[in-house]
Amino acid sequence: MMPWSRWLRPGDWCVVPGALALCLWAATASFREGVASSAVVRRDGAVIAKLPLDRHARIGVTGALGETVIEVAPGRARVAADAGPRQLCVLQGWLTRPGAVAICAPSHLSLELEQLGPGHDSVAY
Template sequence: MTVILVMNNINKWITGGLIVLAGLSFIVLYIYQGSQDHGQPVLVIYKNGALYQKLNLTKDLHKEFNVTSGGHFNTIEIKGKAVRIKEADCPRKICVHTGWLHKPGQIAVCMPNRLKISIEGRSDNVDDISF
């Protein structure tokens, strides 16, 4: 009798411990995914095809600066979580006409000055975009 009772108690402890472990693993998973989903948007600047600068976009970030390359320039303006190329000396100014970027995945490109800016971070689940 006593042996069976002890066994039952041990089983209870093991079962309880495993339930706690399972619960913990779910919590860790939840936090892990959560941290990815709500990742802060980051402005990424590529110059001449290579990574040039990364900037975390926060609510109260206000900033304007030039990126120069080969004697040419693009002026980048940041207003909170939105970014744009405000001015440039390229001929067609397609990068300027692109306007404000405010969502992850959005890109503005200046082909003549070989500059690309994009907002990276969590975006909707696509593998690529046809444009």
């Protein structure tokens, strides 16, 4: 028994593992395999830029607080600079997986990686 476990009451032993099991299920359900093909930049939910991930590029987009710089490279993308006070979306670094998203809330911007077309369930010859 860990020393801290004495603070868990019988009901807590149901709540904590139950919550962790839900997290595991959510992580499994949201995991997407494959390779990202494009980076989509949205402001207030509307797409304002879409960049292919097969070449290097660096663009500036206008957010609610000023200019935000988006950088793409083969297979990855990131928010290189943002006018937000805490720079959380910048610190997130390079996104590589399809579905990965960086959110610059103060700027009302999001950067999301998309996969071209649906993934394949099976391949037959």
